[in-house]
Amino acid sequence: MQRIGVFVCHCGSNIAATVDVKRVVECARLEPGVVFAEDYQYMCSEAGQTKIADAIKREGLTGVVVCSCSPRMHEATFRKCAEGAGLNPYMLEIANIREQCSWIHKDMETATEKAVVLMRAAVAKVNLNVPLKSGESRVTKRALVIGGGIAGIQTALDIAEAGYEVDIVEKTPSIGGRMAQLDKTFPTLDCSACILTPKMVEAAAHEKIRIFTYSEVEKVTGFVGDFTVDIRKKARSVDIDKCTGCGVCQEKCPSKTAKSEFNRGLSKRSAIYTPFAQAVPNVPVIDREHCIKFKTGKCGVCSKVCPAGAIDYEMRDEIITEKYGAIVAATGFDMISLDKYDEYAYKKSPDVITSLELERIMNAAGPTGGHLERLSDGKPPKNIVFIQCVGSRCADKRGKSYCSKICCMYTAKHAMLIRDKYPDTNVTVFYIDVRTPGKNFDEFYRRAVEEYHVNYIKGQVGKVLPQPDGTLLVQGADIIDGRQVLINADMVVLAAAIEPDPTARKLATMLTASIDTNGFLTEAHPKLRPVESPTAGIFLSGVCQGPKDIPETVSQAGAAAVKVIGLLSKDKLLTNPCTAKADELMCNGCSACANVCPYGAISYEDREVRGIGVREVRRVAVVNGALCQGCGACTVACPSGAMDLFGFSNRQITAEVDAICR
Amino acid sequence: MTKAEKQAELIRDISGVDPYKCMKCGKCTATCPSYAEMDIKPHQFVSFVIRGEIEALTKSRSLEKCLSCFACIERCPRSVEPGRLIDAARQLAARERGGGFLTTEEVPEMCDPDTPSQLLVSAYRRYRR
Ligand SMILES: Cc1cc2nc3c(=O)[nH]c(=O)nc-3n(C[C@H](O)[C@H](O)[C@H](O)COP(=O)(O)OP(=O)(O)OC[C@H]3O[C@@H](n4cnc5c(N)ncnc54)[C@H](O)[C@@H]3O)c2cc1C
Ligand code: SF4
Ligand code: SF4
Ligand code: SF4
Ligand code: SF4
Numbered sequence: 001m002q003r004i005g006v007f008v009c010h011c012g013s014n015i016a017a018t019v020d021v022k023r024v025v026e027c028a029r030l031e032p033g034v035v036f037a038e039d040y041q042y043m044c045s046e047a048g049q050t051k052i053a054d055a056i057k058r059e060g061l062t063g064v065v066v067c068s069c070s071p072r073m074h075e076a077t078f079r080k081c082a083e084g085a086g087l088n089p090y091m092l093e094i095a096n097i098r099e100q101c102s103w104i105h106k107d108m109e110t111a112t113e114k115a116v117v118l119m120r121a122a123v124a125k126v127n128l129n130v131p132l133k134s135g136e137s138r139v140t141k142r143a144l145v146i147g148g149g150i151a152g153i154q155t156a157l158d159i160a161e162a163g164y165e166v167d168i169v170e171k172t173p174s175i176g177g178r179m180a181q182l183d184k185t186f187p188t189l190d191c192s193a194c195i196l197t198p199k200m201v202e203a204a205a206h207e208k209i210r211i212f213t214y215s216e217v218e219k220v221t222g223f224v225g226d227f228t229v230d231i232r233k234k235a236r237s238v239d240i241d242k243c244t245g246c247g248v249c250q251e252k253c254p255s256k257t258a259k260s261e262f263n264r265g266l267s268k269r270s271a272i273y274t275p276f277a278q279a280v281p282n283v284p285v286i287d288r289e290h291c292i293k294f295k296t297g298k299c300g301v302c303s304k305v306c307p308a309g310a311i312d313y314e315m316r317d318e319i320i321t322e323k324y325g326a327i328v329a330a331t332g333f334d335m336i337s338l339d340k341y342d343e344y345a346y347k348k349s350p351d352v353i354t355s356l357e358l359e360r361i362m363n364a365a366g367p368t369g370g371h372l373e374r375l376s377d378g379k380p381p382k383n384i385v386f387i388q389c390v391g392s393r394c395a396d397k398r399g400k401s402y403c404s405k406i407c408c409m410y411t412a413k414h415a416m417l418i419r420d421k422y423p424d425t426n427v428t429v430f431y432i433d434v435r436t437p438g439k440n441f442d443e444f445y446r447r448a449v450e451e452y453h454v455n456y457i458k459g460q461v462g463k464v465l466p467q468p469d470g471t472l473l474v475q476g477a478d479i480i481d482g483r484q485v486l487i488n489a490d491m492v493v494l495a496a497a498i499e500p501d502p503t504a505r506k507l508a509t510m511l512t513a514s515i516d517t518n519g520f521l522t523e524a525h526p527k528l529r530p531v532e533s534p535t536a537g538i539f540l541s542g543v544c545q546g547p548k549d550i551p552e553t554v555s556q557a558g559a560a561a562v563k564v565i566g567l568l569s570k571d572k573l574l575t576n577p578c579t580a581k582a583d584e585l586m587c588n589g590c591s592a593c594a595n596v597c598p599y600g601a602i603s604y605e606d607r608e609v610r611g612i613g614v615r616e617v618r619r620v621a622v623v624n625g626a627l628c629q630g631c632g633a634c635t636v637a638c639p640s641g642a643m644d645l646f647g648f649s650n651r652q653i654t655a656e657v658d659a660i661c662r
Numbered sequence: 663m664t665k666a667e668k669q670a671e672l673i674r675d676i677s678g679v680d681p682y683k684c685m686k687c688g689k690c691t692a693t694c695p696s697y698a699e700m701d702i703k704p705h706q707f708v709s710f711v712i713r714g715e716i717e718a719l720t721k722s723r724s725l726e727k728c729l730s731c732f733a734c735i736e737r738c739p740r741s742v743e744p745g746r747l748i749d750a751a752r753q754l755a756a757r758e759r760g761g762g763f764l765t766t767e768e769v770p771e772m773c774d775p776d777t778p779s780q781l782l783v784s785a786y787r788r789y790r791r
Binding site: 343395460462484 | 689694737
């Protein structure tokens with residue numbers, strides 16, 4: 001018989017305001033095996049933990065039930081406390097009477113009744129608990145960063161500086177991400193390339209960093225400390241070791257019809273190309289869809305002109321397999337498609353552009369050489385209208401429900417830069433709210449209004465109508481002044497919502513990391529564990545986790561690096577002892593369990609099975625404890641009841657159900 | 663419940679509109695083709711319902727001037743669809759006059775030469791028996 005202690009937490013008023021904790025204590029005292037019960041205001045506090053530790057020693061407890069918040073919150077805390085008092089940590093169970101009880105009930109009577117039942121179930125389980133011991137697993141001291149934007153670059157640099165090896169996998173031909181496409185950056189207006197390219201070069205030159213561009217993660221297996229990853233290095237058709245980056249091939253390539261991804265389709269590029277002049281690595285790729293040689297077999301100009309003999313039309317995709325201890329997702333974002341927003345005439349008029357297109361137009365290396373001009377006729381625009389929140393903050397089917405967070409600031413930036421360089425241009429901004437809660441951010445926006453006289457109008461634009469004379473009639477509302485405004489604009493700029501990179505969803509499945517309804521990767525705890533995914537060993541950096549600007553991205557990138565460094569600095573990790581095991585006597589080798597195991601932890605062996613009246617060699621299931629994550633899928637799949645999970649045995653679960661139904 | 667509160671609830675029931683979802687972006691007002699002729703503007707319908715000022719709404723010129731073009735219903739980013747409030751206010755006004763529906767004979771008397779024909783078509787579509 002166990003000697004069980006029950007500890008009921010008030011959680012301030014979180015629990016005690018809805019659950020009669022005293023009554024839970026009284027009922028606990030009547031449960032079989034319970035020798036001690038008490039309540040306290042904050043069980044997780046030092047005083048609370050001391051109460052548990054003292055009782056374990058004083059009462060000689062062999063099992064503990066803490067009635068408190070979710071085990072996700074404090075199971076580890078209390079188990080550590082029990083272990084400190086000499087009890088096996090797996091002899092402690094949590095009854096969640098907060099998230100599953102007090103927070104969702106209003107009536108004290110019902111809530112108390114339910115709390116008692118939850119307590120009973122936990123006691124019934126502990127009566128059947130046995131001490132469990134964690135195993136150990138090794139840690140591969142190398143990290144993988146997926147995505148080479150500013151987030152990925154910063155995370156990789158920080159990890160490498162701490163002395164660990166890092167690989168960056170970037171799907172495009174160069175690292176740099178969106179920041180490479182920006183002209184100047186708020187709130188200080190320094191040139192984006194001037195602060196980004198040195199970091200790109202530093203990453204490329206770092207002895208601890210390897211960069212795989214034009215590459216994608218294909219498969220991920222394993223677990224924290226010991227991941228195995230297949231990386232597909234797409235065929236570049238250019239030998240990265242031989243190429244000197246002279247650029248002759250790009251100049252001479254006769255196929256110049258492909259749209260430049262880097263310039264958001266506003267200019268053309270050759271079939272053999274580097275996305276931009278400062279690309280890292282400065283090695284082109286051949287876009288085989290547009291290459292004449294690949295389409296017709298003729299041409300081959302690049303190979304003839306290349307002084308280094310680097311062109312290799314025969315090159316194939318290569319898959320390499322690497323081991324990592326930790327993986328960081330840094331896959332960033334894109335702008336939403338504006339297909340559903342006919343009213344802004346984005347498809348109809350070349351002079352209606354997105355903010356990212358404007359960044360390219362204002363950039364000296366962009367499609368117009370940095371001159372602000374209309375794409376339709378090359379004329380300088382005299383009246384520009386900016387529209388904020390396009391597709392953000394939408395509760396309808398067209399857009400995103402969230403605020404994209406960066407557009408208020410970059411719109412103020414664009415407006416100010418234009419008024420500064422072209423003072424004759426009238427700039428109007430339609431906004432719903434101006435959101436500038438960052439250091440020096442509101443001052444920045446106010447400068448746009450007070451110093452640069454940008455005309456901010458609270459209200460939205462109903463429609464943009466292209467006129468026969470080439471202007472754009474903008475019809476909007478000024479709801480503060482109570483009027484409808486009509487503006488004849490020469491250019492309209494849409495601050496379109498941002499969304500996670502479309503590949504993030506597939507990647508999340510590979511990493512068994514969770515994503516939210518908007519496709520952003522989810523953090524383990526929204527406040528206390530913002531850079532970790534709920535899956536151990538997977539970390540988050542940058543906009544893949546949620547909208548943010550560069551300063552915030554860089555801070556998060558550093559934080560993710562610290563978590564990775566903390567993990568890699570360990571030689572061994574304790575494994576979860578709550579793994580599955582098949583009872584050989586009952587297992588008939590039917591393979592039902594292996595078919596459902598998401599971690600590939602189950603294999604079959606021929607073993608000699610001895611029992612009462614049996615002695616034969618049989619095919620039975622064997623679980624690899626290092627791979628098993630304790631999900632329990634196999635235990636329910638097994639038709640003969642042979643599969644069981646330590647810490648969550650069939651008997652324990654039945655006892656819990658019995659206690660609930662009692 | 664006061665009469666005003668009852669009416670506000672009725673309008674919410676008939677229209678299916680939750681006025682609290684409105685974020686006052688003004689998109690409806692920006693998009694409305696009859697804006698100039700309205701005394702209460704589309705984004706204000708919502709405020710009138712929240713404040714329970716239904717009398718004012720049902721007496722408003724906007725009831726006649728709204729074309730039922732559905733632009734504000736299509737484009738409202740919060741799916742508030744303020745045009746439905748106008749519709750409901752019209753029904754309320756009609757009910758208060760007795761009889762929930764218009765007959766074909768009644769309509770011409772109610773029109774002045776400026777009444778847009780789109781409104782007539784739309785009214786027939788929705789209020790005929
Ligand atoms: C118009 C505009 C103006 C802006 N102006 C400013 C400004 O002035 N100041 C400021 O602070 N911020 C600004 N920002 C915000 C800034 O761009 C972001 O904060 C920053 O780029 C986020 O970096 P990131 O690395 O998280 O994402 P990204 O820059 O998107 O980088 C992600 C990288 O991951 C790669 N990738 C994606 N999926 C995969 C995959 N499956 N496998 C491999 N690689 C993958 C992508 O190719 C990309 O290189 C602006 C944004 C926009 C749209
Ligand atoms: S072979 Fe292809 S990439 Fe090379 S020059 Fe010809 S078209 Fe361009
Ligand atoms: S940051 Fe500003 S413009 Fe962007 S969605 Fe939020 S409120 Fe709208
Ligand atoms: S519990 Fe079973 S199904 Fe789940 S990981 Fe372990 S072996 Fe696989
Ligand atoms: S468009 Fe919708 S959310 Fe915006 S003001 Fe009108 S009713 Fe409110």
